[in-house]
Amino acid sequence: MLDDPEHRGWLAVALLVLITVLTRAFFLLPGQQPRLPGWLRTCLRFAPLGALLAMVVPEVALNQGQWAPQWQDARWWACAAALLTYFGGRRNINHALFAGMGVLLGLHLGLGW
Amino acid sequence: MRRWRSSLPAWLVWPGPRTLQHALAGVRAVTGPATGTAAMGLVAGVAMAQSGLPMAVLLPMSLLVYASSSQLACLPLMASQAPLWLVGATAAVLNLRFVVFSAEWSRYFHHLSRPQRVALSYFAGDPIYALFTQRHPLPGGNRRQRRREVAYYLGLALSNWAVWQLSSAVGLVLADQLPGANSLRFVTILALLTLTLPMVKDRPTRVAAFAACAVALPAQALPRGLPVLVTMLAAMAAGLLAEHRRPRPHAG
Numbered sequence: 001m002l003d004d005p006e007h008r009g010w011l012a013v014a015l016l017v018l019i020t021v022l023t024r025a026f027f028l029l030p031g032q033q034p035r036l037p038g039w040l041r042t043c044l045r046f047a048p049l050g051a052l053l054a055m056v057v058p059e060v061a062l063n064q065g066q067w068a069p070q071w072q073d074a075r076w077w078a079c080a081a082a083l084l085t086y087f088g089g090r091r092n093i094n095h096a097l098f099a100g101m102g103v104l105l106g107l108h109l110g111l112g113w
Numbered sequence: 114m115r116r117w118r119s120s121l122p123a124w125l126v127w128p129g130p131r132t133l134q135h136a137l138a139g140v141r142a143v144t145g146p147a148t149g150t151a152a153m154g155l156v157a158g159v160a161m162a163q164s165g166l167p168m169a170v171l172l173p174m175s176l177l178v179y180a181s182s183s184q185l186a187c188l189p190l191m192a193s194q195a196p197l198w199l200v201g202a203t204a205a206v207l208n209l210r211f212v213v214f215s216a217e218w219s220r221y222f223h224h225l226s227r228p229q230r231v232a233l234s235y236f237a238g239d240p241i242y243a244l245f246t247q248r249h250p251l252p253g254g255n256r257r258q259r260r261r262e263v264a265y266y267l268g269l270a271l272s273n274w275a276v277w278q279l280s281s282a283v284g285l286v287l288a289d290q291l292p293g294a295n296s297l298r299f300v301t302i303l304a305l306l307t308l309t310l311p312m313v314k315d316r317p318t319r320v321a322a323f324a325a326c327a328v329a330l331p332a333q334a335l336p337r338g339l340p341v342l343v344t345m346l347a348a349m350a351a352g353l354l355a356e357h358r359r360p361r362p363h364a365g
Binding site: 005006008009010011012015016017019021024025026028029031032034036039040042044045046047049051052053054055057058059060061062065067074075078079082083087093094096097098100101104105108 | 218313317
């Protein structure tokens with residue numbers, strides 16, 4: 001059965017579904033709310049910030065996995081536009097995102113960066 | 114009327130206008146980040162179409178697996194007929210951050226039944242967590258508050274899920290007609306970046322953000338999936354230290 005690529009694919013998909021569900025429901029599966037010590041609670045407050053930045057920073061700073069800074073980089077200007085719009089404006093994340101997207105697409109399409 | 118309503122199972126009772134307002138607030142809050150979800154869905158759809166896997170595998174994958182990063186990482190493995198344990202291990206490492214998040218969700222959802230908790234957690238992606246904890250930093254004390262939290266959560270989560278399903282289906286079908294997957298990919302990153310901005314609001318969170326930025330690049334040398342975990346731990350440790358250094362807030 002494992003020789004058929006389609007069956008293997010289905011097994012892999014089932015495995016992915018199982019892992020997705022198990023990881024996301026990990027502390028929700030036990031009948032009682034898990035008792036966590038106070039310091040761990042404090043730590044958890046910073047977890048999403050760390051996880052999101054872990055995904056964002058390399059994508060912004062590196063080019064194809066390499067550190068090769070150049071100022072003609074649409075991604076950096078897009079991030080700068082998003083940050084400026086957020087902290088300089090009304091602290092609205094939608095405004096920040098659309099400003100960043102505008103700069104990104106403008107530089108991509110207009111200047112071909 | 115009241116007695117009749119209370120004899121029904123909770124999920125059958127029409128939620129009422131106030132609860133619906135909270136659900137709609139969730140739908141509104143997710144509009145911006147959902148743009149990033151849509152871009153990511155398109156990218157994932159294109160990646161699935163180009164992986165060379167048969168459509169009979171790709172369709173259930175697109176419909177059932179709701180996990181963009183592990184999906185994108187596992188596609189090349191599946192296409193190259195890598196052993197199943199490797200596919201599973203890669204997905205597990207990339208999903209470890211959700212184990213951490215689930216500890217937080219358990220504080221909000223512990224009053225629900227186990228199937229309900231598991232069903233809700235299925236939809237708990239990164240943007241959902243970021244937006245939800247911003248509006249509800251602490252779980253509510255009474256039933257009404259908890260009901261509103263769940264309503265807000267469903268508003269966020271279901272609209273984000275619908276956007277993901279639609280965009281990944283479009284990407285899967287129109288893969289050849291969609292140029293510029295690279296700039297689309299960066300729209301996702303921009304959306305994640307904007308989600309972090311409201312989280313940076315006091316000294317401990319600034320310290321945690323700084324630590325994450327400092328560790329994220331050197332951590333890239335580690336095998337796939339581990340950089341996220343290491344960076345997350347660095348942010349947590351730095352935040353905890355900064356929190357303990359903080360002078361005790363005075364009353365008033």
